[in-house]
Amino acid sequence: MLQESSEPGWISEEVKTGTTIIAIEFDGGVVLGSDSRVSAGETVVNRVMNKLSLLHDKIYCALSGSAADAQTIAEMVNYQLDVHSIEIGEDPQVRSAATLVKNISYKYKEELSAHLIVAGWDKRGGGQVYVTLNGLLSRQPFAVGGSGSSYVYGFVDAEYRKGMNKEDCQQFVVNTISLAMSRDGSSGGVAYLVTIDEKGAEEKCILGNELPTFYDH
Amino acid sequence: MERKYMESQIKGVSTGTTILAVTFNGGVVIGSDSRASMGGNYVCSKTINKLIQVHDRIFCCIAGSLADAQAVTKMAKFQISLHSIQMDSPPLVKAAASILKELCYNNKEELQAGFITAGWDKKRGPQVYTVALGGMLLSMPFTIGGSGSTYIYGYTDAKYKPDMTKEECLQFATNALALAMGRDNVSGGVAHLVVITEEGVEHVVIPGDKLPKFHDE
Numbered sequence A: 001m002l003q004e005s006s007e008p009g010w011i012s013e014e015v016k017t018g019t020t021i022i023a024i025e026f027d028g029g030v031v032l033g034s035d036s037r038v039s040a041g042e043t044v045v046n047r048v049m050n051k052l053s054l055l056h057d058k059i060y061c062a063l064s065g066s067a068a069d070a071q072t073i074a075e076m077v078n079y080q081l082d083v084h085s086i087e088i089g090e091d092p093q094v095r096s097a098a099t100l101v102k103n104i105s106y107k108y109k110e111e112l113s114a115h116l117i118v119a120g121w122d123k124r125g126g127g128q129v130y131v132t133l134n135g136l137l138s139r140q141p142f143a144v145g146g147s148g149s150s151y152v153y154g155f156v157d158a159e160y161r162k163g164m165n166k167e168d169c170q171q172f173v174v175n176t177i178s179l180a181m182s183r184d185g186s187s188g189g190v191a192y193l194v195t196i197d198e199k200g201a202e203e204k205c206i207l208g209n210e211l212p213t214f215y216d217h
Numbered sequence B: 001m002e003r004k005y006m007e008s009q010i011k012g013v014s015t016g017t018t019i020l021a022v023t024f025n026g027g028v029v030i031g032s033d034s035r036a037s038m039g040g041n042y043v044c045s046k047t048i049n050k051l052i053q054v055h056d057r058i059f060c061c062i063a064g065s066l067a068d069a070q071a072v073t074k075m076a077k078f079q080i081s082l083h084s085i086q087m088d089s090p091p092l093v094k095a096a097a098s099i100l101k102e103l104c105y106n107n108k109e110e111l112q113a114g115f116i117t118a119g120w121d122k123k124r125g126p127q128v129y130t131v132a133l134g135g136m137l138l139s140m141p142f143t144i145g146g147s148g149s150t151y152i153y154g155y156t157d158a159k160y161k162p163d164m165t166k167e168e169c170l171q172f173a174t175n176a177l178a179l180a181m182g183r184d185n186v187s188g189g190v191a192h193l194v195v196i197t198e199e200g201v202e203h204v205v206i207p208g209d210k211l212p213k214f215h216d217e
Helices: A067-089 A094-107 A151-157 A166-183 B066-087 B092-106 B145-158 B165-184
Strands: A013-015 A020-028 A029-034 A039-040 A043-046 A052-056 A059-067 A114-123 A126-130 A142-144 A192-197 A200-206 B013-015 B019-024 B027-032 B034-038 B040-044 B051-055 B056-067 B113-121 B126-131 B136-139 B142-145 B191-197 B200-205
Touching: A013 A114, A013 A166, A020 A059, A020 A114, A020 A126, A020 A151, A029 A052, A029 A059, A029 A114, A029 A166, A052 A067, A052 A114, A059 A067, A059 A094, A059 A166, A059 A192, A067 A094, A094 A114, A094 A126, A094 B013, A094 B066, A114 A142, A114 A192, A126 A142, A142 A151, A142 B113, A151 A166, A151 B040, A151 B145, A151 B165, A166 A192, A166 B145, B019 B056, B019 B113, B019 B145, B019 B165, B027 B056, B027 B113, B027 B126, B027 B165, B040 B165, B051 B066, B056 B066, B056 B092, B056 B191, B066 B092, B066 B113, B092 B113, B092 B126, B092 B136, B113 B142, B126 B142, B136 B142, B145 B165, B165 B191
Parallel strands: none
Antiparallel strands: A013 A039, A013 A059, A020 A029, A020 A142, A029 A192, A039 A043, A052 A059, A059 A114, A114 A126, A192 A200, B013 B034, B013 B056, B019 B027, B019 B142, B027 B191, B034 B040, B051 B056, B056 B113, B113 B126, B126 B136, B191 B200
16 A cells, blocks of 8 residues: 655645544533644644634634634634624623534535534533534534544444533543544544533643553454 | 545445454354445345355355355355365364455455454464455454444444453444444344354344444434
8 A cells, every 4th residue: 555656745635634523511511622633645744733723712613624624614713703702792602603613614515625513611501512514503412523533433322321420521532532543544643632611611632642542452 | 524435336236334253262253234235325135144154163254245255255165165175174264264365365356355254273262364355364353344344443442352251242242233333324234143162153143123222322
């Protein structure tokens, strides 16, 4: 599987966050997680990128797909949410943020190839996770996305339980990302975690050697 | 989400499938789903058996083009019997796997089928070999294959332990198959499991409604 190429991938290939992203609700907030690898073809152009992007104080989104498209959508929605929250005079709802992302994804669905998972906390609905793939909007108890997510569908289906608390959710997210990184060539590096609850958002970075390891045959 | 679906490029009937084989303390469990599909849309058979017995204690599971797989296993069965008569003893699992590998490698341009060979022999006990598409042969403690296997890499990496008991192993294999069938649209039907030990061969069939259910079902 060796390819003959006279120039490295980062010159000609599109930059993608082929990735693993996950978000999960618990009673009182959400936990978001992602890996940190950005690839252009076979080259890793950034091994420490934080794919958990702030949309508002207590609303984050996780980026996957084309890096440029995803970052642009996140920046646009960040701006639109700031304006919106000034207009309504209070913190925006997570559903509003997700709708703004969905509107852009749907309107430009032919041109864009990015999938954002929106998650956060608001006082009306508590912790919420929304998927906006291809322009649909759907609330789910948890969501996985990115190229690495295929490998962990079985694991999350088996391990998810309703009513997990904050620490269980964090462990679940770290385990899932760790498993996906070990199988997906486009995911790797470190794991970023963001826990959002009533008090605010807490960011955490777990280095590669501190990630859980599983049976390696 | 750009994923290459190998099975959809196969003309005719394919076993878009989930197959696995797992060693435990004293034997091996080999399992598969039972769906045969054409073009990813039409299910030709809901109850096909993908576990082919090539010798008393050696089984083979097939993935990929059904026609190719059946032709290869028929040829392999004949060659393994001949080999066993010449050696005047039951064949080694490695020998059976090698015979399959030779057939796959020498005809790699025309064939599109992958195999898992598993069984028990007196020299090395329970063994699992995977013969990949181009003819690579690898021995492993457990292995998964077919289109549905993508979704359970995370689960099997997390849950496999060496030296399980027979019951634990059956539970592990059943769960893995159920999870893959739940996510892969070209895997489904019933779960076929075969337990091979020194004493003999035991066939277990688990109908779809008796498979373990997970959180969203």
